[in-house]
Amino acid sequence: MRLIIIGIDALDIKMMEKLDLNSLKQLQYGELKVPLSSVSGYPRSPSVWFSFLTGMEREIDFRRNKDGINMFREIKEKTFMDCDGVKGINVPYHNHEIDTLTKLVRLRNKLRWPGTIRRMVLIHNSRTEEIFKELINIDENHKVIFAFIQTLDTLQHALFSRKKVIQKAYEHMESCFTYVKEKLSEEMIIIVSDHGFYEGTHSYTGFYSCNHVLSPIPTDITDFHRIVKDFLKGEKTT
Secondary structure: OOEEEEEEOOOOHHHHHHHOOHHHHOOEEEEEEOOOOOOOOOOOHHHHHHHHHHOOOOOOOOEEOOOOOEEOOOOOOOOHHHOOOEEEEOOOOOOOOOHHHHHHHHHHOOOOOOOHHHHHHHHHHHHHHHHHHHHHHOOOOOOEEEEEEOHHHHHHHHHOOOHHHHHHHHHHHHHHHHHHHHHOOOOEEEEEEOOOEEOOEEOOEEEEEEOOOOOOOOOEOOHHHHHHHHHHOOOOOO
């Protein structure tokens, strides 16, 4: 059995409960404590994903390019991605791809243009499908796989007032993940989010779900660093 972790930026627990998205909620799910920014008071993705990958808390500011894209800085600290037997897809601080995000941010500035919203949704859906397809096709040589989807956060920042559009994006995510679960039914699958989304801004807590019962129950985003290390050592996590 392999450990598959899927990070989905801004996946909101209340939206999943409202829409009854049982595939994403899996067997066990709950909220997570995440570090809050001393500047905004809300979780900021660079800091939360740093904590997830390293098991340590450190506030990390945004790094922006000319398009205003928040980029993950290089870090000196070791992450669980540095361990043998771990494979990453689009991982913060590791092999994160920003071309898709750049396209979305540029479109976000043109929301009044005809067809812009449809294009943004198609880009998000397509990138989600690409990452899930790559995840399914990874060979058996890796014991832990972490795949990261960032575009849901950007979509919600731009279109949070368009409830039906966001609802359909969540339902598409549910459909894609249902297919992933069928293909990877023999694996342990964990979903982790750095925060949810409420009225145009980040919520205060993260989210996790698992198709097995994790014991002890994770309560903090930093707990997953230990879970990965224990799994790699063959120690029981369920």
